[in-house]
Amino acid sequence: MLWIVLAGLALGILAGMALPIVVPVSFAHYLSIALLAALDSVFGGIRAGLDHRFDGVVFVTGLVSNAVLAALLTYFGxxxxxxxxxxxxxxxxxxxxxxxxxxxxxxxxxxxxxxxxGELAAGRGPSV
Structure with missing residues (x-):
């Protein structure tokens, strides 16, 4: 599962570097917030996966709620x-x-x- 997330992240970065997408300056704040919201959710998902407590519903709702709240803060600001x-x-x-x-x-x-x-299986005591 972790490899799927990392592969998707890598493909997204490569696609972003390869495609000539121009973002107007007026949307730069919104894009930076959206990117950080996505990265926060991705790293939170990776952490949850390593803790064996990943939940897809929590991941998606966290991503959406983070993005919406950040966009609203930016808009009202x-x-x-x-x-x-x-x-x-x-x-x-x-x-x-x-x-x-x-x-x-x-x-x-x-x-x-x-x-x-591995050390215990090989018959040696654990090293410190």
């Missing part, structure tokens, strides 16, 4: 003349880094566990 999208940028950025840290810890724990299991 534009109407009020206040850059409210910074709040969403900060929140999504913080959560992305939290999820990346948790993913790193989960992968390192799995690698350490597999190494210890």
């Amino acid at each position: 534009d109407k009020l003349g206040v850059q409210l999208y910074y709040a969403a940028l900060f929140a999504f950025g913080f959560r992305i880094f939290q999820n990346l840290g948790a993913i790193r810890h989960l992968l390192l724990d799995r690698a350490r566990h597999a190494r210890r299991a």
Whole structure:
């Protein structure tokens, strides 16, 4: 399941680099917020998958609700003349880094566990 997500992410990045899509400057804030909302959901989904608690419904509803809330913050901020999208940028950025840290810890724990299991199977004691 994780490989499907990573393959889709890689294909999306490659398609975005290969296709000549021009985004008007007036939509740049909305696109940056949408991208961060998507990345937040993807990394949250990867973390949940590594924790063996991934739920597709939670993933999709989280993606949609994050995107809608961030778009509304950006829209109302534009109407009020206040850059409210910074709040969403900060929140999504913080959560992305939290999820990346948790993913790193989960992968390192799995690698350490597999190494210890291999050492025990080979008849050696676990190394520290």
